[in-house]
Amino acid sequence: MAGRQFYNPSAFANVVCDGNVVGFSFExxxxxxxxxxxxxxxxxxxxxxxxxxAREDVRLTVxxxxxxxxxxxxxxxxxxxxxxxxxxxxxxxxxxxxxAGKHHIDCHQSIAPSYMPFTxxxxxxxDFEI
Amino acid sequence: MSYDIKRSVSLYSYQDEFYNKQLDLExxxxxxxxxxxxxxxxxxxxMIRKFPLPIEDEAFRETWFGWLKKYxxxxxxxxxxxENRIYDNRTxxxxxxxxxxxxxxxxxxxxxxxxxxxxxxxxxDVIEGxxxxxxxxxxxxxxxxxxxxxxxxxxxxxxxEMITRTGTKFFGFVPDMGIFCKNIPDVTREKFLRHGAKPxxxxxxxxxxxxxxxxxxxxxxxxLNLGKANMEYRLANGMNEMMEAVKKAGGGPADLGYAGSSFxxxxxxxxxxxxxxxxxxxxxxxxxxxxxxxxxxxxxxxEVVEAFKKAGYKGFLSTxxxxxxxxxxxxxVDSIEQVRRxxxxxxxxxxx
Numbered sequence: 410m411a412g413r414q415f416y417n418p419s420a421f422a423n424v425v426c427d428g429n430v431v432g433f434s435f436e437x438x439x440x441x442x443x444x445x446x447x448x449x450x451x452x453x454x455x456x457x458x459x460x461x462x463a464r465e466d467v468r469l470t471v472x473x474x475x476x477x478x479x480x481x482x483x484x485x486x487x488x489x490x491x492x493x494x495x496x497x498x499x500x501x502x503x504x505x506x507x508x509a510g511k512h513h514i515d516c517h518q519s520i521a522p523s524y525m526p527f528t529x530x531x532x533x534x535x536d537f538e539i
Numbered sequence: 540m541s542y543d544i545k546r547s548v549s550l551y552s553y554q555d556e557f558y559n560k561q562l563d564l565e566x567x568x569x570x571x572x573x574x575x576x577x578x579x580x581x582x583x584x585x586m587i588r589k590f591p592l593p594i595e596d597e598a599f600r601e602t603w604f605g606w607l608k609k610y611x612x613x614x615x616x617x618x619x620x621x622e623n624r625i626y627d628n629r630t631x632x633x634x635x636x637x638x639x640x641x642x643x644x645x646x647x648x649x650x651x652x653x654x655x656x657x658x659x660x661x662x663x664d665v666i667e668g669x670x671x672x673x674x675x676x677x678x679x680x681x682x683x684x685x686x687x688x689x690x691x692x693x694x695x696x697x698x699x700e701m702i703t704r705t706g707t708k709f710f711g712f713v714p715d716m717g718i719f720c721k722n723i724p725d726v727t728r729e730k731f732l733r734h735g736a737k738p739x740x741x742x743x744x745x746x747x748x749x750x751x752x753x754x755x756x757x758x759x760x761x762x763l764n765l766g767k768a769n770m771e772y773r774l775a776n777g778m779n780e781m782m783e784a785v786k787k788a789g790g791g792p793a794d795l796g797y798a799g800s801s802f803x804x805x806x807x808x809x810x811x812x813x814x815x816x817x818x819x820x821x822x823x824x825x826x827x828x829x830x831x832x833x834x835x836x837x838x839x840x841x842e843v844v845e846a847f848k849k850a851g852y853k854g855f856l857s858t859x860x861x862x863x864x865x866x867x868x869x870x871x872v873d874s875i876e877q878v879r880r881x882x883x884x885x886x887x888x889x890x891x
């Protein structure tokens with residue numbers, strides 16, 4: 410379970426591209442104590458209303474640039490650090506997005522600081538409304 | 540022997556207020572000064588955005604030194620993180636790691652820090668490869684000695700051998716006072732109680748900890764495979780027997796969690812500080828919960844300060860409040876008050 414604030418409660422939304430709803434997005438903070446390069450983010454897992462989202466359908470947006478989780482593996486530039494205490498945007502590609510109304514989400518983050526013999530795992534189930 | 544024990548605050552202590560945006564970097568410095576501390580310790584990667592770019596910027600450095608002047612603070616220690624596994628498919632080469640270490644030494648120096656804290660995961664040859672540059676920049680590298688590690692151990696011997704062999708005056712230790720815990724912190728115990736642990740199971744763990752303290756901890760060995768070293772250390776200190784006893788008493792996940800967490804604390808003889816004083820450049824004065832009467836729940840402040848006085852320590856004791864991690868899931872964390880109390884506890888011990 411996450412100890413710190415995890416989601417931005419007001420950031421759950423559908424994502425519209427060229428007039429089509431292509432997915433949904435939300436904002437999360439890292440559950441660690443310093444900023445990190447995206448290259449040490451091992452995984453962001455999303456389960457929405459009981460449905461597990463495939464890894465390739467998850468995007469992270471930091472400082473105006475969007476990366477797939479696969480791309481994150483090589484992102485080390487200071488411009489795109491996941492800053493301590495700052496939200497980053499997670500976008501889930503899902504045709505049609507989410508229906509208006511109540512939803513249940515569980516997001517899991519896995520971060521691998523070099524000095525630790527294990528990864529930091531944190532998740533946070535939450536209810537929200539679109 | 541004459542001593543000059545100064546007080547510092549690691550801004551790590553204020554992480555909850557920073558995370559929740561109640562304090563920014565300047566706010567942390569302001570709070571530090573209010574406690575009477577004269578030193579400040581920084582995790583640049585925690586509180587400086589777009590690390591390390593601003594440190595390269597003269598305007599930022601002017602602001603930084605302006606704050607230090609305004610609040611009457613001097614830089615004590617820069618906490619570095621050697622991200623030598625920055626890519627998931629390989630460890631950086633020795634040259635790459637030395638380059639990263641030298642970058643951090645340079646950044647520390649640019650912000651005025653005389654000591655750089657490095658972590659136990661830093662390979663010995665990376666430290667050795669950075670010594671010449673550290674000397675050139677006037678920044679001493681201090682290896683953090685954090686539980687489960689300890690001074691006067693076969694783990695520390697490897698580093699002492701390197702110090703002796705090279706004759707360096709720019710590598711030594713930064714002991715973390717979590718290695719001087721007489722008992723498990725109350726905030727840890729209370730967290731597990733809130734999460735369903737049974738008092739009788741916690742007592743088994745507390746008794747085992749007391750026994751480890753009384754008998755003396757079996758010390759950890761040097762191994763860059765930290766997971767392996769840690770597991771051997773736990774087994775040598777009776778982990779299996781303790782876990783079995785907790786399970787036998789009907790312990791569930793919270794009880795076993797408390798049992799596991801007991802290994803994140805340890806007890807060393809404060810004499811270890813006296814024996815190694817020539818190589819102690821800075822101290823993380825770890826604290827978990829300092830009560831209204833200025834008694835810290837677990838760390839042996841009077842004994843440790845007494846040892847430093849005897850040894851003639853000239854340097855900082857830097858408050859590193861970490862109790863928040865046991866509270867934040869359930870309560871608001873008041874790091875400001877905890878740091879204030881801990882600084883007062885240190886002041887009384889130093890001046891008393």
